[in-house]
Amino acid sequence: MTNSISNLELPHSVSLLEKMAAESIENGPFTYVNSGAGNEITLKANIDAFESWQIVPKYLNDVSIRDTSSKILGTTFLNSFALAPVGVQSIFHPEGELASARAAAYHGVPFIASTFTSYSLEEIATHLGDTPRWFQLYWSKDEELAISMVKRAEKAGYSAIVITVDTSLIGNRERDLNNGYSPLKLGKGSANYINDPVFLERFKTRPSSDDKGVIEKIGDLLFNPSLTWEDLRTIKKHTSLPILLKGILHEEDASKALDYGVDGLIVSNHGGRQLDGCISSLEALPPIADVVQGRIPILLDSGIRRGSDVIKARALGASAVLLGRPFVYGLAVSGEQGVRHVLKDFINDIDTSLALTGCSSMTQVNESIIRRKK
Numbered sequence: 514m515t516n517s518i519s520n521l522e523l524p525h526s527v528s529l530l531e532k533m534a535a536e537s538i539e540n541g542p543f544t545y546v547n548s549g550a551g552n553e554i555t556l557k558a559n560i561d562a563f564e565s566w567q568i569v570p571k572y573l574n575d576v577s578i579r580d581t582s583s584k585i586l587g588t589t590f591l592n593s594f595a596l597a598p599v600g601v602q603s604i605f606h607p608e609g610e611l612a613s614a615r616a617a618a619y620h621g622v623p624f625i626a627s628t629f630t631s632y633s634l635e636e637i638a639t640h641l642g643d644t645p646r647w648f649q650l651y652w653s654k655d656e657e658l659a660i661s662m663v664k665r666a667e668k669a670g671y672s673a674i675v676i677t678v679d680t681s682l683i684g685n686r687e688r689d690l691n692n693g694y695s696p697l698k699l700g701k702g703s704a705n706y707i708n709d710p711v712f713l714e715r716f717k718t719r720p721s722s723d724d725k726g727v728i729e730k731i732g733d734l735l736f737n738p739s740l741t742w743e744d745l746r747t748i749k750k751h752t753s754l755p756i757l758l759k760g761i762l763h764e765e766d767a768s769k770a771l772d773y774g775v776d777g778l779i780v781s782n783h784g785g786r787q788l789d790g791c792i793s794s795l796e797a798l799p800p801i802a803d804v805v806q807g808r809i810p811i812l813l814d815s816g817i818r819r820g821s822d823v824i825k826a827r828a829l830g831a832s833a834v835l836l837g838r839p840f841v842y843g844l845a846v847s848g849e850q851g852v853r854h855v856l857k858d859f860i861n862d863i864d865t866s867l868a869l870t871g872c873s874s875m876t877q878v879n880e881s882i883i884r885r886k887k
């Protein structure tokens with residue numbers, strides 16, 4: 514890995530950074546972040562969907578002072594976005610989540626830590642300062658382990674739990690399969706498991722991340738295909754933190770989420786990494802927003818690449834978005850500096866896009882400024 518290019522040499526577009534990332538790290542990890550499931554139709558649809566909507570700006574408003582923030586479940590999103598939960602970040606840079614956490618803290622961008630990280634959720638928290646953080650839960654087959662992770666997150670200052678629901682199994686990621694590349698088998702996402710008291714109790718002795726038995730056990734426990742809506746009642750009994758569901762695409766599921774007292778939704782197809790051929794996130798958003806009617810916040814990810822995407826997502830009903838692959842490309846190219854660079858550009862682009870839409874605040878962005886391309 515090179516991972517140490519000076520900021521002056523870093524490009525100001527995600528597509529160029531993506532090319533640079535391909536040259537900076539090995540093919541296995543690059544393909545892992547870059548690829549999607551199956552024929553990558555949904556991966557492409559996520560980007561195309563943003564192109565199929567157009568902003569119709571309204572001018573001659575005073576936009577000299579602007580506010581790009583939004584407040585969601587008590588968390589201030591300074592620029593209406595957070596970092597998406599991304600697992601195994603040490604395959605892109607040795608400092609992995611610690612580097613991206615420091616970059617997030619530098620810019621005050623909320624951070625969502627994955628269950629499947631290379632560093633433990635407690636260690637990541639120490640690199641975040643007072644930056645808002647949420648914890649993404651892969652609800653383990655071992656319920657006690659899942660609850661233990663939630664409790665640890667609560668103790669480490671994470672202020673919401675994001676349960677990913679689109680991952681009953683891992684998607685059919687053909688390019689990774691063809692490469693024979695699996696970060697799970699390399700033991701790169703074990704930190705939250707080998708530091709968990711419930712997991713340790715099952716193992717009796719302290720396991721190491723590259724122990725074959727540990728890797729097998731994590732692989733077995735990681736996802737829980739038997740999970741149902743009723744299981745949400747269990748988690749609510751064990752934590753007072755707000756619960757968001759990540760991966761909601763159907764408006765009927767949004768309606769069920771309201772019935773089950775869920776606190777927020779993240780409309781997402783996991784960046785096209787799970788079910789190929791499923792709807793793009795942006796297309797899924799309007800019917801969900803219709804059902805929700807502002808009762809709980811809606812966030813969106815999958816395909817967010819530039820500031821105008823944030824404006825479009827907001828206009829169609831999202832309060833904020835999550836940034837995924839672009840920050841990982843920055844991490845791969847230049848560690849913390851690379852992520853900082855991506856965040857700086859993205860923040861500037863959001864601010865510029867807001868002003869050029871003719872709005873001085875995100876609260877003014879609504880359906881009146883967006884039209885579907887004919």
Ligand SMILES: Cc1cc2nc3c(=O)[nH]c(=O)nc-3n(C[C@H](O)[C@H](O)[C@H](O)COP(=O)(O)O)c2cc1C
Binds near residue numbers: 784
């Ligand atoms: C390398 C990588 C790892 C990811 N790991 C997780 C994860 O651990 N948990 C999760 O809920 N989503 C995970 N995601 C999905 C992201 O949270 C997000 O939904 C997706 O990246 C959005 O698509 P985009 O990056 O194309 O915008 C991962 C995505 C990538 C690219």
Ligand SMILES: CCCCCCC(=O)C(=O)O
Binds near residue numbers: 600702
């Ligand atoms: C190799 C299995 C781990 C999957 C967890 C990370 C993830 O969600 C992803 O999309 O990749």
